[in-house]
Amino acid sequence: xxxxxxxxxxxxxxxxxxxxxxxxxxxxxxxxxxxxxxxxxxxxxxxxxxxxxxxxxxxxxxxxxxxxxxxxxxxxxxxxxxxxxxxxxxxxxxxxxxxxxxxxxxxxxxxxxxxxxxxxxxxxxxxxxxxxxxxxxxxxxxxxxxxxxxxxxxxxxxxxxxxxxxxxxxxxxxxxxxxxxxxxxxxxxxxxxxxxxxxxxxxxxxxxxxxxxxxxxxxxxxxxxxxxxxxxxxxxxxxxxxxxxxxxxxxxxxxxxxxxxxxxxxxxxxxxxxxxxxxxxxxxxxxxxxxxxxxxxxxxxxxxxxxxxxxxxxxxxxxxxxxxxxxxxxxxxxxxxxxxxxxxxxxxxxxxxxxxxxxxxxxxxxxxxxxxxxxxxxxxxxxxxxxxx
Numbered sequence: 001x002x003x004x005x006x007x008x009x010x011x012x013x014x015x016x017x018x019x020x021x022x023x024x025x026x027x028x029x030x031x032x033x034x035x036x037x038x039x040x041x042x043x044x045x046x047x048x049x050x051x052x053x054x055x056x057x058x059x060x061x062x063x064x065x066x067x068x069x070x071x072x073x074x075x076x077x078x079x080x081x082x083x084x085x086x087x088x089x090x091x092x093x094x095x096x097x098x099x100x101x102x103x104x105x106x107x108x109x110x111x112x113x114x115x116x117x118x119x120x121x122x123x124x125x126x127x128x129x130x131x132x133x134x135x136x137x138x139x140x141x142x143x144x145x146x147x148x149x150x151x152x153x154x155x156x157x158x159x160x161x162x163x164x165x166x167x168x169x170x171x172x173x174x175x176x177x178x179x180x181x182x183x184x185x186x187x188x189x190x191x192x193x194x195x196x197x198x199x200x201x202x203x204x205x206x207x208x209x210x211x212x213x214x215x216x217x218x219x220x221x222x223x224x225x226x227x228x229x230x231x232x233x234x235x236x237x238x239x240x241x242x243x244x245x246x247x248x249x250x251x252x253x254x255x256x257x258x259x260x261x262x263x264x265x266x267x268x269x270x271x272x273x274x275x276x277x278x279x280x281x282x283x284x285x286x287x288x289x290x291x292x293x294x295x296x297x298x299x300x301x302x303x304x305x306x307x308x309x310x311x312x313x314x315x316x317x318x319x320x321x322x323x324x325x326x327x328x329x330x331x332x333x334x335x336x337x338x339x340x341x342x343x344x345x346x347x348x349x350x351x352x353x354x355x356x357x358x359x360x361x362x363x364x365x366x367x368x369x370x371x372x373x374x375x376x377x378x379x380x381x382x383x384x385x386x387x388x389x
Contacts, residue, residue, distance in 0.1 A: 010211030030072025030233025066250025076226025089215035099138020111249030132172035142266035176255030186240035199335035275342035281334030
């Protein structure tokens, strides 16, 4: 069977249980941090007001939920660093954890500024790039030479460094903006991120039981637990009807942290890195659908609209709760496919991954999600609103 060797014999499965304080601390801190941030946002009027076009909620809702998630994540990472202090590879592992936390802080701050002052796109991208730079400086970079080794070609070290750095920026910008675009319904972005994180935790446990890496194994487990705790501490306040939104602060934070996780899976052999990308499949599909839809309909690529898969489900009459559930189900399918494909040889997995995304694209086309009505793609947009967009 495909999962026969999923649990290795180098470490017992209970090895992961020693990190339970990370999850508990992150959850409690995230829960408390979100509650406090809601009070602060309402006190200072930091709220998201409906516009009846893209923002369809009926009344102003508190922002700053991202700061609550960040509180949980950072507290979890701090506990994790304390727990691994006796590790042989402590210095390397601690650098990676500090780099992930430091970059997360920058991503969240950029998002908070954008939530309050509405930053220009190029300024946001610059801030996200700075967060990515923190990962590079902490030593988190994909081991690209494993790709060329399979072709019996030696990649020069300087080439790997520069190319790896470019890949880090690509993943940070891509994942950050993908989750930012997915944050459109109550509980959607946080719930999907939670599913993705749990799947990556399972993948991290798999590698840990096989003794994959002295530094990477505990780091991946700790980051997954800290992120899961922060997200699930926030989610009770964000499920419909939401009492607080994560805002760009939260979506950028989540996107950055998931990007860091994917890059941590690129520490050695490409198989698990590719698997983590498929686990992240729903945000990739939604972003690709929105961009292709705008492109084929000759609409501005960077104008926010109701062209996302979840928006179109709502516009077609599917209730909000059911739409969110369907998206959770889709995220779970991609997560399961990524985990399954991680257990077969890379050459065969790559073929399977291409087929998965090809079938996904075909499904989007057959469902009519590439059709667009109006500048912003919303069924209810009036001609007056379109002319002033």
